[in-house]
Amino acid sequence: MRATVTADDPITSKLEDAYARHAPAALRLAYFLSGNPETARDLVQDAFVRVAGRFRYLRHPDAFDAYLRRTIVNLHTSRVRRLILERSSLAKESAFRVEVAVEEGHEARDEMWQAVLGLSPRQRAAIVLRYYEDLSERQAAEVMHCSVGALNQLVARAMANLRSRIEEQA
Amino acid sequence: MKDLATRIRDTLHRHEADAPSFDPSDARRTIVRTRRRQVLNVTAFGIGTVAVVIGLVAGAGQVIRAGQEHNVLHRPPSVVSPTPNEAGKPYRVLHGRVTFAAAPPWDVGFAGPWALWFDSNYEERVVVLTDPVQIEAGCRPGPAPADAETLVQSIRSDPDLEVTRPVAVAVGGVQALRMDVAAAAGARICATWEGPGVVREQGSYSPQDDGGTSDSTVVVGSGRHRMRLYVLDIPGGSSHILAIAIVAPEATFQQVVRAAAPIVDSFQFHAA
Numbered sequence: 001m002r003a004t005v006t007a008d009d010p011i012t013s014k015l016e017d018a019y020a021r022h023a024p025a026a027l028r029l030a031y032f033l034s035g036n037p038e039t040a041r042d043l044v045q046d047a048f049v050r051v052a053g054r055f056r057y058l059r060h061p062d063a064f065d066a067y068l069r070r071t072i073v074n075l076h077t078s079r080v081r082r083l084i085l086e087r088s089s090l091a092k093e094s095a096f097r098v099e100v101a102v103e104e105g106h107e108a109r110d111e112m113w114q115a116v117l118g119l120s121p122r123q124r125a126a127i128v129l130r131y132y133e134d135l136s137e138r139q140a141a142e143v144m145h146c147s148v149g150a151l152n153q154l155v156a157r158a159m160a161n162l163r164s165r166i167e168e169q170a
Numbered sequence: 171m172k173d174l175a176t177r178i179r180d181t182l183h184r185h186e187a188d189a190p191s192f193d194p195s196d197a198r199r200t201i202v203r204t205r206r207r208q209v210l211n212v213t214a215f216g217i218g219t220v221a222v223v224i225g226l227v228a229g230a231g232q233v234i235r236a237g238q239e240h241n242v243l244h245r246p247p248s249v250v251s252p253t254p255n256e257a258g259k260p261y262r263v264l265h266g267r268v269t270f271a272a273a274p275p276w277d278v279g280f281a282g283p284w285a286l287w288f289d290s291n292y293e294e295r296v297v298v299l300t301d302p303v304q305i306e307a308g309c310r311p312g313p314a315p316a317d318a319e320t321l322v323q324s325i326r327s328d329p330d331l332e333v334t335r336p337v338a339v340a341v342g343g344v345q346a347l348r349m350d351v352a353a354a355a356g357a358r359i360c361a362t363w364e365g366p367g368v369v370r371e372q373g374s375y376s377p378q379d380d381g382g383t384s385d386s387t388v389v390v391g392s393g394r395h396r397m398r399l400y401v402l403d404i405p406g407g408s409s410h411i412l413a414i415a416i417v418a419p420e421a422t423f424q425q426v427v428r429a430a431a432p433i434v435d436s437f438q439f440h441a442a
Binding site for chain 2: 011012015016019020023024027028030031032037038040041044045048049050052053054110112113116127128131132159162163166
């Protein structure tokens, strides 16, 4: 089951084009979600493999961006859930309290950045999609795989959390 | 709220530069993984499709078979003549001069003379005797008869037996005499036989065997059993006599006779 990659392979060159076109924006989104460059690279690679691994997504280049964005958000949410389970299991064993809400290794340059990174994964995703990607409510809800109402609730709670954290820091 | 949203936008755009940049080596690695994934997905899709097709074909086959079985169940019964292989297990008597066959549930209950039990029930049996003699008064074997007709006459003259008029029939293309035998009212009971003896194989009697449990003596139980007896001279110039006795309780006698008919029909006689 070994795939041979050659420059003459039309599928490979098509994939290379797709990756070069979508990777920069995908890496930024993944970085804002995870707060860690290495994690962002892994997320984008995994998401691209999943999406481009299915030929039907390649047949709809207009929708590829949306598929990739949704997959990155899903992978990140799943990853954080897995980390929380692993770390809480370790915490029970070692009797130490472990903070899992904030990724390690991020640079805390300012209060707002610190506050955004302190949000839950889904709240952070909602904020990034709405205020960085500038997606509409409907588009953001589709990426989050939820209703518009649920998305608005996520955004409202995220804003309330951010406001209280900023006030606390002030 | 607007100020907060603006601050969020500004913060995120300010941190764009911290995001990892596009790396060609990452791209190459990702493309290789993607191609492998594509091959895996295509293979899995192919296997799944083949499995679905096989399942559909098998399911359709089962439906068709079920329909055929349904038709068989509702088909009127047909008359089937058994082929030689279906006729049953073959038996040889007198070194192969006489052969016959019996299919289950008929099976050998004991050997010499041939006694076939119906469904392992010794009370319902077919006994094949060569050179039989009559059981006379005192439950002892009589003299060897000259031929089949002599034997039939002596059996008919036994006051302990009720014997129907002999009917001439053909067994294996050979003329035979057929009669039904039962114990007469007040018949003498031979020791443990629980009824009068009718015939037994010549030479198989010993003085110590005074009618006890010898299997070579064919008995009709007093008032409880009936016997259909065929007696014939074996063709080919020999002096051998053959007796075929079908014995069963009164209650199942006709049923057992019908079940034994294929055995009687299967008799064949061969040159020495």
